Amino acid sequence: MKSFLFGCIVFICAASPLAAQNISILPVPAKTVRTKGSFVIKQSMRIVAPDTALAKLLAASVRELTGIDLKTAATGPGSIYFLQGADSLGNEGYRLEILPGRINIISHQPAGWFYGIQSLLQLLPAERGIPCMEITDRPRFAWRGLMLDVSRHFFSKAVILSYIDQMAKYKLNTFHLHLTDNQGWRIEIKSMPKLTSVGAWRVPRTGYWKGMPAPAPGEAATDGGFYSQDDIREMVQYAAKRFVTIVPEIDVPGHSLALIASYPELSCTKQPQQVLAGDPWNTSRANVLCAGNDSIYAALDKIFTEVAALFPGEYIHVGGDEVQRIYWNKCPHCKRRINSERLKSAEALQTYFIGRVAKIVESKGKKVMGWYENLDSSMVPGMAQMSWKNTKGGALASQAGHKVVMTPAFFTYLDFYQNDPSLENGPFTVCRLSSCYAFDPLADGALETNVLGGQGSLWTEQVPNERKLQYMTWPRALALAEVLWSPRDSLNWPRFTGRMEAQFPRFDRAGVKYATAYLEPLVNAVIMPDSTYCIRLAAEVEGLDIHYSFDDTSPDNFYPRYTGAPVAIPKGAHHIRVISYRQGRPAGRELNLDLAELTKKAARK
Incomplete structure (x- = not known):
């Protein structure tokens, strides 16, 4: 969790009664034109699609929603067609034509077919038929994401796959996976086996995160887990079928206690450490890698070599923020590095460290991304910035030529409580549903051509199980899905809440928990x-x-x-x-x- 406190500001929006509309597609499409008639799905119908996997996905979803078992074919006559076209709508845009006798899903690339399917499925079940209409749709931003912290609490592969499935239904396409932190290392690195034999485990604790009791002498570390490389491959493949890219994060040089507990020689103190079970802001814990020690960079080269081979996406996130530089100021290795590189301070050493890590990542054929830090020294050239404190830092980075993802805490941090804190154990402050809907990645003068998009970020200090994970995500992620996909001038809070409530039966059928704090x-x-x-x-x-x-x-x-x-x-x-x-x-x-x-x-x- 990013360590700061906000004032408890309540964002209040006016709204109208939440009567569900006949068309309740979320995110709201760019353009919808109603036409006469309706399309009735019948048992004898066929889906004709050159993409067999997508055709089967649509057929399975229709069967689940209606009980009707549609056939699929690559060519020939049918009732639902996947057609090539709509070049002007880009790689993710689509046109959905619902006619009395057939449905056409038209796109330039398979991703557009997939998103057309999601819009179509939201019109089901329809006992009296799907109303005829023509939808023309494309996303506002390319990066429409959710971030999940699996270090503070570990979630099984099955939970991750379910989470990906739900986010893809609402056209979210980027899953940022925070794999490492002070409380656990969650990815198998074969060349450094202690990362999972030691770093993935901590003493078991239950309750509020702050002030968690320290490990007792000799207490066994039995709480945790990690994803094997086969698990990662399965997750990546599952996500890809739903047009979701997984972006891994290896958080360095701070937030590194699980790494240091595994290999103490990588810290400035070189003293044995334990994986943390609770509050990370204990300065007696040396959770920072030694930036003056070349063995650090050799270890990170091993790690990023294996990470890059597992994740086919273009970005790897390297963290890079909230570094406790007090250790560097005392460390003889770091002092020598500052002098030998003619750096002005330990702050400049942070930029130096990230610069070297960026080169390692780039050498693996990947682009590097990190949390935006307001450092006096210059940002690493070519590094994409993820702006979390607000959108101002991201705007400055975008104006300086950096690609930017916006995830400002007040609007997008899904670990914040949703109403009064007496009802929820979320940390820091409130992030209401209406606050998520007010999020605009282009606020504060950000340069649009350099803003990739935005994401909701769920830190899990106070999220110990899947039900709480779902409750903190939904429906706030629906608000973020709409503001990241739909045209800005199409956003309407009262209409959104109606479309949102129309999704709740879908969550109920899927057994997904959601919050009603907005009521x-x-x-x-x-x-x-x-x-x-x-x-x-x-x-x-x-x-x-x-x-x-x-x-x-x-x-x-x-x-x-x-x-x-x-x-x-x-x-x-x-x-x-x-x-x-x-x-x-x-x-x-x-x-x-x-x-x-x-x-x-x-x-x-």
Whole structure:
């Protein structure tokens, strides 16, 4: 997790009632024209496609959604056709023509066929037929991603494959896999076997990440895991069939305790270390590689040789941020390196280190990417930058000629909690669904030609299992999928929430957990002119009635309804309970909040 604190700012958008539309495709296509009639899928129909794998994928999905078993063929008569064309829509664009007697999916490349399939499947099941229409669609950005941290908590290969499958359904095409950090090394490197025999394991711990108990003397490290090289190949192949590129990250020179625990001689102190079980911000842990030791670069050459052979995508991510340079300032090897290279400081040594690592990666035929760092020394030439603190750093990098991926924390960090922190154990601050939908990779004057796109990033300090993984991803990733695919002038918050809710039955069928925090009230204390405190309530979407109580009883729709004016806190009250209703039924969870904590927050503002 990137180590900083935000102010707890709540982003509020107005919205309209969330009635599902007849056409609820997400991301919203660039252009949709309704025409007369409907197309009814029947058992006797055939899919005619030159791409056998895609035809079978469509047939399997139709069977799952409708029970109808469509046949497939490479040529001949049929009812659903994959056609070559639509060159002007690029490699991922498509045209979907739904006519009363046939469906045409037209694209320049197979990726376009795949995305046309995803749009078609969102119109099913349709008992009365799929409404006829013509859709012309292409993505706004080439990089439409999700990042998953598998170091802080390890997730099995099956979980990864399911995650890829879900993201591909919404035209997300880049899966950034954070494979290494202080808490675990997750990829087999055959030339350095201790990385998985030692670095992949830590002592078992459960609970809140911060202040996790240290390992007891002699305690066995049994929690963890790693992906074998065969696992990686299977994941890469599975993703490729869904037009998802996996981008591996090997995070150096900081965030390297799992590497150092495996090979202590690679650190400045050369002292034995243990893989960390909890909070990484303990400066007694030497989690930084020794930039002055040439053996470091030899080890990294081995690692990146094997990584590059496993991942066919063009980028390898090397981390590069949050380096605790205090070790370098004390290390005789690093001091000598600073002098011999005529560097001004340990900060410049960080740029030197990343520059050498970049050359190693480039020597394997790959492009290098790292987290944007606001260093006084110049950025490594040709290195793509991933901007996480905000979009300003990415904008500066883009203007300086660097390719950029935007993942600003306030808009895209999916580990942040989604409503009040009393309900969730997410760290730092809030990232609401509406905040994700407000994300624009071209903010702050970024040079459009150098912005590859953006991604949501899910750090997993507080994500211990698959259900929490799903809950933190969806539906916020749906908002990001739309802003990264759809034209900016097509974005509409009320319509998006309707399309989003139309996806929930698909998640239910797939057994995927999702959050409904956007339906829950926003509760804040405010200081009035007479210095007393009142409570102000709000909703992220319209169409909600908010009911509340101060007497420690659970409110329902017979309790007082919030009308918009601040509500005075009764004497003696110590909690407020709040719940929202929509169309006479409870929506979201009941909030039970400590009034003392709310008033403290108001006083600090």
